[in-house]
Amino acid sequence: MTKSAKIKTIIQFLLLCVVVIGLSYFVTSTWVQKKETIPEKQSLIFEKSMTLAEFGRTNRLSNEMLQKVFELKDKEALQRQVSDFQLTEERIAKKIEQAQAIEAEHGSKNWQKIVVKFSLWFVILGISFYLLRRGKILPGMRKVLYLISLTVFGVILGADPSAMGTVKDAIVLFAGKGVIFPPRMIALTLFLLLVFLANKFFCAWGCQLGTLQDLIFRINRNKKDRKGIFRQVKLPFVVTNTIRMVFFVLFTMIAFAWTVDIVDFIDPFKIFKPAMIGVSGWAFLIVMLVASLFVYRPWCSMFCPFGLVGWFVEKASLFRIKVNYDTCIACESCAKVCPSTVMETILKREKTISDCFSCGSCLTECPSGSITFGYGKRQFPPAGKFEKKQTAKK
Numbered sequence: 001m002t003k004s005a006k007i008k009t010i011i012q013f014l015l016l017c018v019v020v021i022g023l024s025y026f027v028t029s030t031w032v033q034k035k036e037t038i039p040e041k042q043s044l045i046f047e048k049s050m051t052l053a054e055f056g057r058t059n060r061l062s063n064e065m066l067q068k069v070f071e072l073k074d075k076e077a078l079q080r081q082v083s084d085f086q087l088t089e090e091r092i093a094k095k096i097e098q099a100q101a102i103e104a105e106h107g108s109k110n111w112q113k114i115v116v117k118f119s120l121w122f123v124i125l126g127i128s129f130y131l132l133r134r135g136k137i138l139p140g141m142r143k144v145l146y147l148i149s150l151t152v153f154g155v156i157l158g159a160d161p162s163a164m165g166t167v168k169d170a171i172v173l174f175a176g177k178g179v180i181f182p183p184r185m186i187a188l189t190l191f192l193l194l195v196f197l198a199n200k201f202f203c204a205w206g207c208q209l210g211t212l213q214d215l216i217f218r219i220n221r222n223k224k225d226r227k228g229i230f231r232q233v234k235l236p237f238v239v240t241n242t243i244r245m246v247f248f249v250l251f252t253m254i255a256f257a258w259t260v261d262i263v264d265f266i267d268p269f270k271i272f273k274p275a276m277i278g279v280s281g282w283a284f285l286i287v288m289l290v291a292s293l294f295v296y297r298p299w300c301s302m303f304c305p306f307g308l309v310g311w312f313v314e315k316a317s318l319f320r321i322k323v324n325y326d327t328c329i330a331c332e333s334c335a336k337v338c339p340s341t342v343m344e345t346i347l348k349r350e351k352t353i354s355d356c357f358s359c360g361s362c363l364t365e366c367p368s369g370s371i372t373f374g375y376g377k378r379q380f381p382p383a384g385k386f387e388k389k390q391t392a393k394k
């Protein structure tokens, strides 16, 4: 590749990063920033003769909280004594702690923003799904869609909610307080339903960080989006997925053992709320952004908890990349243009199919139009289809 193409790539990359971080600084200072923290355990004062109302006043607990914790039917029940309820002090303290955690979660959310974000997600995903079905996403259009997606869902609407955050925060909250936050579980169900519907197409077109990494990767590609301007590598799936699984297990174990969220120290979604990034966060983010030039979606393939969970759900997806072997000429152009190793595994129907991000590159590359983003199971290639080609090449 020419020197000027390389310089152009570096400039575009730096510009994109600076603009995303700069605009995110500006936008986050205009949205109401609410800090999502799990409250510390409160030490409570108990006296057997106390009524619930007195217990609440002494410990600064609202009547609503007391009603939830003691499952009261009406406010009159606040005059009953704490000892009337067959609950130990530890049990009461635990129930209060859990109720406070749910209350804090609720209060930390910007519900208007969440509704707007989900509505826009459905619009953008609807458009992307339509274009994928028609096999019409060309390289220039892909970049524009990524730019729109990361600007709307990341820069303007912020880091939260995200598919990654729903998995991570659900684990952290359950590990720390033994509770689930119902709205988060609804969001997670919706994200997983999208994977069930159409592979990782949410990750491809809706995830703010996924689209940012993808755009960076495409900036470092030639005009036809086939080859890296700086050399790009396809890491073996066995390596990336092993790292992702180990990271997931470590994260979960640490959350349960010490109530520590290790993702929080490195969370690259914080690029959309830069004021909250610490030293470790900046170091990790810079490595991730630079790595995205050379490796396809490094965060998604090696670290993202949703990426891992989604990979399992992908196995049952209704819509996915499929090959028609009756017309396929076994040229393997699709596998070459695919930014990761997945098209090769799909094409040859290998046992383990890696993550397909439904980017659509293979759809437009196939010279015989044998690839579709279609409904149903994938076919198997006729025996020897690709071996013959290999022998011919030799």
Ligand code: SF4
Binding pocket: 163, 164, 202, 203, 204, 207, 208, 209, 210, 211, 297, 299, 300, 301, 304, 305, 306, 307, 308
């Ligand atoms: S796998 Fe990537 S695209 Fe999907 S949720 Fe995680 S960060 Fe986003």
Ligand code: SF4
Binding pocket: 321, 337, 338, 339, 340, 342, 343, 346, 355, 356, 357, 358, 359, 360, 361, 362, 363
């Ligand atoms: S197989 Fe590869 S090129 Fe095709 S949609 Fe999936 S990730 Fe993109």
